[in-house]
Amino acid sequence: MTEPASTFRGRASRYDVLVPPPGDGSTRARLGRLELSHGVVETPQFMPVGTNATVKALDPTDIAATGATIILANTYHLYLRPGHERIARLGGLHRFMAWDRPILTDSGGFQVVSLGDLRVIDDDGATFRSHLDGSLHRFTPEHAIAVQEALGSDVAVAFDQPVAPSSAREHVAEATERTHRWAERCLAAHRRPDQALFGIVQGGLEPDLRAASTAFIAGLPFDGICLGGLAGDETPEQRDATLEVAVPVLADDPRPRYLMGLGSPADLLEAVHRGVDLFDSVLPARVARNGQLWIPGGRLNIRNRRFLDDPEPVQDDCPCPLCRSFSRAYIAHLFRADELLAYRLATCHNLTFTLDFMVRIRAAIRSGTFPAVMPELRLRAGRTSGREVAEKSA
RNA sequence: GGGUAGGUUGAGCAGGUGGUGAGCUCCGCUGACUGUAGAUCAGCCGUCUUCGACUGUGGGGGUUCGAUUCCCUCCCUGCCCA
Numbered sequence: 001m002t003e004p005a006s007t008f009r010g011r012a013s014r015y016d017v018l019v020p021p022p023g024d025g026s027t028r029a030r031l032g033r034l035e036l037s038h039g040v041v042e043t044p045q046f047m048p049v050g051t052n053a054t055v056k057a058l059d060p061t062d063i064a065a066t067g068a069t070i071i072l073a074n075t076y077h078l079y080l081r082p083g084h085e086r087i088a089r090l091g092g093l094h095r096f097m098a099w100d101r102p103i104l105t106d107s108g109g110f111q112v113v114s115l116g117d118l119r120v121i122d123d124d125g126a127t128f129r130s131h132l133d134g135s136l137h138r139f140t141p142e143h144a145i146a147v148q149e150a151l152g153s154d155v156a157v158a159f160d161q162p163v164a165p166s167s168a169r170e171h172v173a174e175a176t177e178r179t180h181r182w183a184e185r186c187l188a189a190h191r192r193p194d195q196a197l198f199g200i201v202q203g204g205l206e207p208d209l210r211a212a213s214t215a216f217i218a219g220l221p222f223d224g225i226c227l228g229g230l231a232g233d234e235t236p237e238q239r240d241a242t243l244e245v246a247v248p249v250l251a252d253d254p255r256p257r258y259l260m261g262l263g264s265p266a267d268l269l270e271a272v273h274r275g276v277d278l279f280d281s282v283l284p285a286r287v288a289r290n291g292q293l294w295i296p297g298g299r300l301n302i303r304n305r306r307f308l309d310d311p312e313p314v315q316d317d318c319p320c321p322l323c324r325s326f327s328r329a330y331i332a333h334l335f336r337a338d339e340l341l342a343y344r345l346a347t348c349h350n351l352t353f354t355l356d357f358m359v360r361i362r363a364a365i366r367s368g369t370f371p372a373v374m375p376e377l378r379l380r381a382g383r384t385s386g387r388e389v390a391e392k393s394a
Numbered sequence: 395g396g397g398u399a400g401g402u403u404g405a406g407c408a409g410g411u412g413g414u415g416a417g418c419u420c421c422g423c424u425g426a427c428u429g430u431a432g433a434u435c436a437g438c439c440g441u442c443u444u445c446g447a448c449u450g451u452g453g454g455g456g457u458u459c460g461a462u463u464c465c466c467u468c469c470c471u472g473c474c475c476a
Binding site: 230 | 421422423424425426427428429430431432433434435
């Protein structure tokens with residue numbers, strides 16, 4: 001392998017950019033290698049979400065078979081149940097969930113938005129009312145770090161205050177300021193030497209706030225830069241524009257860039273093109289559980305009646321356990337019968353599709369064909385909403 | 395054959411003892427879902443020219459201004475007794 005274009009050595013990570021953007025301005029996509037305590041992650045990469053120390057419906061063997069090399073788990077949920085201290089006593093999160101590859105923990109910041117009615121926020125932190133039993137819980141930057149250190153993830157993430165992209169400018173500004181102060185506190189609180197720590201940029205869709213936030217977070221000694229507050233209610237155009245503002249600020253920064261929450265293949269492609277290295281999202285797994293299967297060029301709503309008689313596999317060339325052994329008719333039947341196997345097979349498939357899509361992106365970057373193959377990859381990704389565009393012959 | 399309880403929109407039900415029965419749950423159809431309070435949620439789900447109109451309470455007949463309701467008769471189903 002040739003010399004990396006850049007290398008970043010963090011406290012518990014190393015990031016090599018193996019293939020930098022071409023320099024002709026045609027794309028900011030790059031190929032990288034992120035070394036963490038439990039293994040190596042090639043970038044651009046997608047992380048399946050395993051909030052409760054499980055990627056819903058899958059066991060670690062299934063997860064690995066999808067091609068995933070790193071997964072995300074959630075600090076807030078694991079703090080509430082079963083408790084981070086219990087997980088620590090039981091040997092840490094990797095051992096607890098029997099996943100020996102890298103894990104990134106989200107800080108609980110997202111629950112500041114997602115648990116809207118159940119939390120009160122102030123400058124020092126956030127108070128949550130548990131969605132499980134209604135009890136009160138206090139989260140501060142220091143506490144979010146302590147919990148993540150107890151869990152022992154490869155990558156911890158700073159506690160932040162995301163806001164809906166459509167929020168008013170004053171609200172965005174306030175949350176962004178607060179996120180900056182909390183970022184500094186997270187850095188000051190962090191001790192664990194075998195755990196990397198990523199900082200989170202906010203700034204909403206306001207170009208000046210987003211640029212300033214990116215510069216501020218990049219100015220701190222984090223091991224990676226998360227772009228937060230996206231993958232919400234913004235339009236794809238607004239998201240692209242925001243990336244065009246943020247990524248150039250990081251142009252000479254050797255650290256990995258992680259866009260939090262993005263998950264549809266079409267969205268991933270556009271964000272890679274604009275310079276993002278890492279992603280996570282519940283989307284492939286959630287829509288799978290809800291009966292939507294992703295295939296090249298589109299999607300199948302497998303609950304539709306017509307699939308009950310369809311003997312074809314969901315996707316011919318897919319190596320997942322669903323496509324390898326079963327027909328569309330079978331998975332359609334499982335969904336209608338509310339059989340648990342439906343959720344496992346569907347989740348395996350969508351994650352396999354998504355991670356294979358990332359493989360294709362990386363291969364194109366490696367071979368220097370990346371910007372050129374985008375139309376082809378867009379076609380494969382299909383539309384992110386609306387009716388399916390690809391239909392096998394009946 | 396006798397007795398008894400029933401027959402309501404694909405299924406299962408609710409309701410209704412003379413004055414406008416389209417209400418629920420399934421099923422079905424279509425959407426949505428992006429750092430997971432989500433194996434979830436929303437809309438539709440008799441017909442039509444669908445901000446409204448029409449039809450519909452097993453069939454037929456009767457009483458009545460008006461019947462799902464009262465009367466007659468027939469059919470069907472469950473249960474009990476022969």
